[in-house]
Amino acid sequence: MASLWRRWLGIDASRSDWRVDELDQLAAWRTRPRVPAGRSLAEQRWVVVDVESSGLDLMTDRLIAIGAVAVKGNAVDIADSFEVVLRQDAVSADENILIHGIAAAEQRGGVAPREALLGFLDYIAGDPLIAYHAFFDEGMLRRACRDHLGLKLKCDWLDLAQLAPAVLKPAPIEHGRSKNLDDWLADFGIQVSERHRAVADAVATAQLWLALLPALQRAGAHSCDQARRLAAEYAWLRDRDPRR
């Protein structure tokens, strides 16, 4: 009913081709409750996400798939997971198919982007997101939400590429290269069932998050805010210290 009013009042004028339930989904996202400050790490439901795209350029490449799994109570909940392949008009370049393994037929047979993204917003339900190199996943999702939903996506993100070195303080490996995701996964014996398959990568990232929790607690971070602050401090220092 509320959505009918909105349409009548012209608030969603640009979305004249939307179905009512889609408008409802968007309204639900906009009115989602905020995460209370100071919530403990274990209490919080975290959405660990990984996206696959047609390339690494945030401005021109397209979002192809989203995979996510939730962590709550310090456990990966397999039932609380999400995956979607977005329907593509133009199938992504051949070389990229080799990386993310989503065949052209699967891309064409995917879910309409609007429906896929609204489904994902439903799934997040306003909870904070975790990713490795989160700027990329965030960038891809933001642009897709802007293009397909006319929505400015605002979420709390935690980047494990910043948090892992912040709490584990590893010695730099050869040639000053810093550790990448595969290095961290190997450190904890985490295996990826199907690398570059969004949901499989999301599970591996979620396992890395679980493995970081004990060290995080030892570093004195017990709440979501404290964890995010640790990551941000590390990123700030790293950007100013070329050796890191």
Added chain:
Amino acid sequence: MTQPAPTLIASTVADLRRHAPFDAMDRALLGEVAAKLKLRYYEAGSVILDPSHGQVVQLFIVQRGLVEGFRPGAEGGGAAVALTLSEGECFPVGAILGRRPTHLCFRAAEDTFCHEMDGAVFEDLMDRSREFRHYATARLSNLVEQSRRGMQSDYAGRMAGLTAMAQPLKSLLGRETVTAGADVPIREVLSRMHTLRIGSVVIVDEAKRPIGIFTERDVLDRVALAGTDLAQPISLVMTRDPQCLPATAALFEAAQLMARKRFRHVLVVEDGMLAGVVSERDLFALQRLSPGEIGKAIHTADSVAALAHAAAEVRKLAGGMLAQGVAAEQLTQFVSTLNDAVVERALSLGVQAEDGVKVRWCWLGLGSEGRMEQTLATDQDNAIIFAADPDSAEASRADLLKLAARVNATLDQCGFPLCTGDIMAKNPRWCLTEAEWRALFADWMRSSSPDALLNAAIFFDFRPLAGDFTLADGLRTWLNEHARHQTGFLRQMAVNALQARPPLGVIRDFVPDDSDHPGSIDLKRYGARPFIDAARIFALAHGVSATNTAERLRIAGPRMRLGEEEVASAIDGFHFVQMLRLKSSDPEEAETGGLPPNRVDPERLSALDRRILKEALRQARKLQSRLELDYQV
């Protein structure tokens, strides 16, 4: 909430299916299970579960890493570790089945991820998957193995009863169940119970579906004290909606149900129709089904047919014990003890029929029978020693051969096939006087020919089974005195023994022997033989009378200055190989994968079993290096 990601379910299922028992389970069912799992991380050294956590409500499945279980109070590491669990293994199965706290502390030995399965999901799986149920209950009997080693002796007794309890209810249904329609008068039901001397009647509808049960206990409060008119229909006083279980459910499930609901009877149904009744009494009777009772049946058998029947019971029970994973040493001793009784009875039946024997004689078991290491199906290997002067020997031998022929035939009927190599007491070559045996043994030791070595390996493991044991003991004493000085002969035996090398590789874990079954190894020839042969040589060289391999190692060990630990490890290794052999000859065992008896494919073993097998074979190697050292081979 949205549906869980299909790719994630599929990859979790694939992950689980890399290990038993999940590899044998239905994919769709596994998919359901996978969607209910939670994945948790445990830092190296952190405690996952211990007795203080209280009643166990979750099953843990190791996803990555390594978990150690050790007794509370003991510091982890080394000898205190009771079990090591690697990827795909579940814990604590016994505790979750028993709805109790765990007895062990479980700790992550490395950074470890575990799947957690809720108790409700576990119970659901126990109901719906035969493979999982088999796995979980077979695990229980591993605790028997642990208790045998004195680790958890307090509940050994309870577990011994439980092994039989994993049989399906079907196995207990024998006699016809007495039923009555709902409108049959109470008086008629009571009189039927009285004349048939039964404790319960099941009330069924037209389609034979059970709708109620009436037991002798109900007579008192619902009929007698309540003053019910006996002309009323039985449906008035029956217990409605009785507890039912499918015929495939395990006995312990019936026991659990009775304990939980305080019922004394559980109805067994097949396709909704009544198949029978299992009472508390039936279950208790089963738990008393002991070697002693079967032994009694053997001792009182008054005909060959009755004896054959009792012998079949031995095999049946042994098969059941094997299916439950009872330790190899217990099982082989159990089988040997009862088989000894069968042989003894066969001889007393034989003597009753052929009373012509006038001299003292003793029946000898040879080979695996002599060592008390019989597996489920073994050929006869036997001989006779008797006391006679050279001049009267031939007459006595003729009498004894008649007896032996009869006994060999009886044993054949009892499921011990005749020996294809004719190593049997009815063969005149193996029915000898004391002096003849000594001369023959001395000849073998002197000549050390291939035939002599082969015979020595079978005959030197002789053990008295019936008759005058002093004759066998005398021969053993003589052999002990003479064999130790025959160093040339012992050395030849060592050379022979060293030809069968345990198949351990430098680069690969196992070296499969060349055969029609690629990838598999022959556990009899390359697994058990090295232990048996080495133990025999040690025993002969050190005057040990025992014939059992473990016993020989235990006694010879200190005389050879082997450490207690060394001896214990060798014996454990031997028993593990024997257990795998027993399993490999069991047609019910899923792991054999179509291989002939005594063959095993290491790739098909669980990661833990594979590790133990490797260690067991290493122990065999150690015994062989001792032979090399002692005899400079």
